[in-house]
Amino acid sequence: MDYRQFRAFVAVFEERNITAAAQRLHLSQPALSGSIRLLEEALGTALFVRKARGVEVTDDARALYPQLRRMVAEADDLAQRFRQRGARARLTIGVEEDVARSTVQHLAATARACVPGLQLHLLAQCEGDARLASEELRCEDELFLPLLSERYVLALPDQALPPDHAAGTPQDLATDWIVCPSHASHQRLMPIYGSRADTPAALAGNFSLALDLVAAGVGRAIVPETLAQAIPGVQTQPLGLELKRRIGLCYNAQALGNGALAQLRDGVLGA
Known part of the structure; x- marks a missing residue:
């Protein structure tokens, strides 16, 4: 039978x-x-x-x-x-360095809302149908789908400033900078560092490593706010000027052949 x-x-x-x-x-x-x-x-x-x-x-x-x-x-x-x-739609996204976990969670929630039943596959760095990264890391042949914008802040070790310290500009502080000269954002930040950029307290390969140095009391750094908020031992202060970065998906036009990516793009742009 x-x-x-x-x-x-x-x-x-x-x-x-x-x-x-x-x-x-x-x-x-x-x-x-x-x-x-x-x-x-x-x-x-x-x-x-x-x-x-x-x-x-x-x-x-x-x-x-x-x-x-x-x-x-x-x-x-x-x-x-x-x-x-x-038959579930599949989408593979590489997550670049210096993207906060809260941003990854925002992407996952957005993708699930735009593509019901989506099977999302997250990988480290430059992999997959698209990359979750700052717009500064977009390659010349890539399109960019913005998901959110975040400001840069001054990151300091806990207890570096008294609680009643008034917010000012970084130039108002006796600053031992931790800089990321190999990072795509470095040129944008140079005017803020001023003359002290030539003699930094330390150098780091990315913002996450710079924040580890900040937490250790080595110096201060200018970093995206979402990254600084996730690090124990670090406090933040406004820069006193509007400096932001956009986080989104970098992808080639050919990748839109994946219907899930095309559906996600259409959902974000139509929101």
Whole structure:
């Protein structure tokens, strides 16, 4: 006995007609009749009696129907769940350095809202259909989909300033800078560093490493606010000027061949 025989039995029982049951299952009448015959042989009993118009069900068929109907329904439901999983939209996104966890969470929530049932795959750095990064890291051949904007702040070690210290500009402070000369933002920040940029307290490869140095009391740094908020031992102060960066998805036009990315882009732009 197998699933095909059970489906054939349920269809004939419910339709009371071989022709109608065969059409329902998209089978030929001989194939359907053969499945019923094999099931009857396996059970050792007749299940249907052919009449001029349709069939009549036997008492054994009436007893068998509830159990086989449940088994067929469970098998159909299981197959449907696996088919739906196989058909789920997939999107792979690389997460560049210096993107805060809160920003990654914002991306994930946005993607799920724009693409129901999405299977999101996050990887480190330059991987996948798109990259979650600051606009400064966009390559020349890439498009950019902005997701959020955040300001730069002055990051200081805890207790570096008294609680009642008034906010001012970085130039108002006796600042031992921690700089990131290899970072794409460095040129934008140079006017703020001033003459002290030539003699920094320390150098770091990215903002996250700079914040580790700040927390250790080495000096002060200008960093995106979301990154600084996540580091224990660091406090922030406004810069006294509007300096921001945009975070979003960098991707090639060809990547829009992935329907999930195209759907995410359309959802963000239409919001």
